[in-house]
Amino acid sequence: QQQVKQSPQSLIVQKGGISIINCAYENTAFDYFPWYQQFPGKGPALLIAIRPDVSEKKEGRFTISFNKSAKQFSLHIMDSQPGDSATYFCAAPTSGTYKYIFGTGTRLKVLA
Amino acid sequence: GAGVSQSPSNKVTEKGKDVELRCDPISGHTALYWYRQSLGQGLEFLIYFQGNSAPDKSGLPSDRFSAERTGGSVSTLTIQRTQQEDSAVYLCASSAIPGQGDNYEQYFGPGTRLTVT
Numbered sequence: 001q002q003q004v005k006q007s008p009q010s011l012i013v014q015k016g017g018i019s020i021i022n023c024a025y026e027n028t029a030f031d032y033f034p035w036y037q038q039f040p041g042k043g044p045a046l047l048i049a050i051r052p053d054v055s056e057k058k059e060g061r062f063t064i065s066f067n068k069s070a071k072q073f074s075l076h077i078m079d080s081q082p083g084d085s086a087t088y089f090c091a092a093p094t095s096g097t098y099k100y101i102f103g104t105g106t107r108l109k110v111l112a
Numbered sequence: 113g114a115g116v117s118q119s120p121s122n123k124v125t126e127k128g129k130d131v132e133l134r135c136d137p138i139s140g141h142t143a144l145y146w147y148r149q150s151l152g153q154g155l156e157f158l159i160y161f162q163g164n165s166a167p168d169k170s171g172l173p174s175d176r177f178s179a180e181r182t183g184g185s186v187s188t189l190t191i192q193r194t195q196q197e198d199s200a201v202y203l204c205a206s207s208a209i210p211g212q213g214d215n216y217e218q219y220f221g222p223g224t225r226l227t228v229t
Binding site for chain 1: 116145147152153154155157160168203205216217218219220221222223
């Protein structure tokens with residue numbers, strides 16, 4: 001069964017530091033890779049996504065880096081803030097039905 | 113516009129009872145997904161609807177679980193004879209017609225927290 005491997009499982013970063021979360025995927029039907037952010041008690045919300053016709057996409061403090069040949073992509077959070085403390089999920093599309101396989105999540109805590 | 117809504121937000125039920133969880137997707141979204149999220153865990157895919165049909169129900173954990181969608185809109189996830197291991201947050205998501213612009217995004221509802229005692 002197709003998998004998306006996400007690491008680390010948890011991450012603690014000082015305020016102002018850089019948070020890096022990595023994901024590796026298997027074969028996909030189409031190229032669109034989103035990251036979701038989930039706060040406790042809430043559903044996941046789309047944070048940023050990339051189409052791999054580019055190797056990097058930046059939105060504010062959030063950047064996705066994509067390595068198509070290695071089938072890896074990562075989320076970088078620059079100048080991490082306590083408000084960024086949440087669980088982050090990467091996702092990769094599977095074949096056929098536009099269904100995503102989600103990573104297992106990274107629980108990020110940014111210390112004030 | 114309105115996002116994905118789910119009801120109830122919380123449900124406590126006794127072991128062996130049946131429960132129904134409801135999802136109202138974003139208007140016009142043809143694709144609808146159900147996921148299960150156990151405490152501190154990732155998102156476990158349950159079932160996918162395109163319109164009223166379910167081309168992928170591979171994630172339903174047992175025949176106690178079923179789902180339907182009517183009118184290409186509202187969906188109901190039913191769990192019969194609930195067990196304690198069914199306790200989790202059940203999330204619904206919807207997305208627009210794939211292949212048309214940036215519409216691969218899945219928009220999630222807030223979830224229904226199910227507790228089976």
